Amino acid sequence: MAQGTTGATTRSGKQRGTPVIKDVARLAGVSVPTVSRYLNGTARVSDDKRERIAQAIELLGYKPSFVARALANKVMDSVMMLTSLSGYWATTQVSGGVEHGARDKGFLYGVTSLDGVDADEVNNIVSRVLSANPAGVIVNESDEIAIQAMRQIPKDMPMVLIGGSRGDAPYQVIPSERAGGRQVTEHLLGLGHQSVVHVHRAEGPNNNTRTMGWRDAMAAAGIVATEAYQVGPDLNESVELGRRLAASDTITAIFAGNDETAISLIKGLHEGGRKVPEDISVAGYNDQIFAPLWEPALTSYSQNFVELGQEAFDMLYAQIEAKRAGDEMPTPECRVVEGRLVVRDSTAAPRAKA
Known part of the structure; x- marks a missing residue:
């Protein structure tokens, strides 16, 4: 030249x-x-x-x-994500990962929330998303509404499902939720606790949940998993539960399904006269930025939600490229993004009985 x-x-x-x-x-x-x-x-x-x-x-x-x-192209260089629980920390982290991947490839990225949408409105929401002619769609599964939205995506539209049960979609990326829940519970049992109480929020309709991991670990240890409590997003509810659990003489370990619930429980336990971890060990999940700064520093399972989003975009982009080039679609797959347990000061061996 x-x-x-x-x-x-x-x-x-x-x-x-x-x-x-x-x-x-x-x-x-x-x-x-x-x-x-x-x-x-x-x-x-x-x-x-x-x-x-x-x-x-x-x-x-x-x-x-x-x-x-x-x-x-007759489609935009853009991708859309449909998601419930759009205000949750984990959702924003996943969204950030998708956005980083899209930006690297010169794609615009948009999010459509399904929060507050009932079953009758889903079709209209999906139709509006598709009317923008995106090159592909990501569905972040957290409830039945998200699954219903996914079923409305045309078969020839590049699409990736984040979460759900393995096999819910041809192209899927899932976090190690169940394995993580099991690992946290095994950690507490390994310290010598005879049982582990589980406190969790509502979980998605799939077979890859933290609560299932808790049940797996308890069953493997020969313990009947009966002490589970579901709480809502109002943290005062978890504080109150912590006060009630503080009155028990048999509880020595709690696995909270997320870090916000964990610190709320700790507050309630303290108000009920119990020390963490001297009297009761508490472990969280997600390893948010405040976890190591809490008092005591919170043991938590670190799930790389940003990587989850990036992997989802990469899988979607491969489909988009194949479709535009007239090539065969990539082989369907389900990728698992692994996390890791971070042990800190909030968990310890149970106090020896006098």
């Missing part, structure tokens, strides 16, 4: 401030449709032409028009 001035010029020889696709084609010695195919990934372009086009783009400082590409 001939090297020279880096600015695009008009026929009159005047310098033009913003290069357009015709300038790239002229400098690279290819047609405008070839440049368009290179930018959109809609068909294969030879390695020689790809290199020349890439050099021309860099030399000119060309920035493709998002709208023009969308018109050429």
Whole structure:
């Protein structure tokens, strides 16, 4: 490719401030449709032409028009996520991971909340999302409404499900929820506690929940898993439960299904005259930023929700690329994003009885 001035010029020889696709084609010695195919990934372009086009783009400082590409593709360079529990910390972390992946590929990213949507409204919500012509859709499963929304996505639309039971969708990314719940419970039992009380919020309709992991560990230890309490998002409810549990002489360990519930329980236990971990060990889940700063520092299971979102976008992008190139779709798969137990000061061996 001939090297020279880096600015695009008009026929009159005047310098033009913003290069357009015709300038790239002229400098690279290819047609405008070839440049368009290179930018959109809609068909294969030879390695020689790809290199020349890439050099021309860099030399000119060309920035493709998002709208023009969308018109050429008949879909937007964008992805949408449908999710319930949109205000939850875990959901925002997952969303951030999807957004980072989308940004790296030059895609716009939007979130549509299903919070407060009833079954009759789901179809309208999904129709509005699809009317924006996204290149693909991610569904973050947390309840039956999200599952219903997923079922409305056309079969030819690239789609990835985050969460759910393994096999709920051809392309799926799931966190190690059940394995994590089991690991936390095993940690407490391994310290010498004879049983573990579980406190949790409502969980999604799937077989990969933290509560199931708690039951798995208890069953493996030969303990009947009967002491489970469901609480709502109002943390005062968990504080009150902590006060009630403090009155028990037999409880020595609690596994809370998330960190907010854990610290609320600790507050209630303290108000009930019990010390953590001297009297009762408490472990949380999610390992939020405040977990190591709490008093005592909170033992918690660290689940990489950002990676979960990034993996979901990568899986979606592979489908988008295959569809645009006319290739076969990637092999369906279910990826598991593993977490890890972080042991801190809130859990310890039970106090020896006098």
